[in-house]
Amino acid sequence: MMWLFIALGGAAGALARYSLMTLVHASRIGTNGAWQLLPIGxxxxxxxxxxxxxxxxxxxxxxxxxPAEFRSLLVVGLLGAFTTFSTFSLDTVLLLEQGFWLQAITYTLLSVVLCVLAAWLGMAILRLVA
Incomplete structure (x- = not known):
């Protein structure tokens, strides 16, 4: 049953990521400059x-x-498919290969700092209200 929960969560996470990234990409069409290359999605x-x-x-x-069973569905499945370290890595390498060093460094720093802060913030908020 756990495999099914992971698969269902993974499918939902992948679809959510695709939808959000498509929405973000569509909102950026028409912007100019090298900063447009920053993988905001x-x-x-x-x-x-x-x-x-x-x-x-x-x-x-x-x-x-x-319940602990939700960990497989939500953390392993949903968030495992929703977030994407491999895409982050590829985006950074492509920026570097294209000579956009400042954008690559900015993107890397923003990703690490903001993701760690977001995880901490999520924990802090729920510790206060739950």
């Missing part, structure tokens, strides 16, 4: 996923408000 997905994993950690592990 992937950044948003990873920061949001980090916020959610912090919240789910508190709900499932610390407070035990949600």
């Amino acid at each position: 992937t950044l948003i997905v990873n920061v949001l996923g980090s916020l959610l994993i912090g919240m789910l950690y508190v709900l499932i592990i610390e407070k035990m408000i949600l």
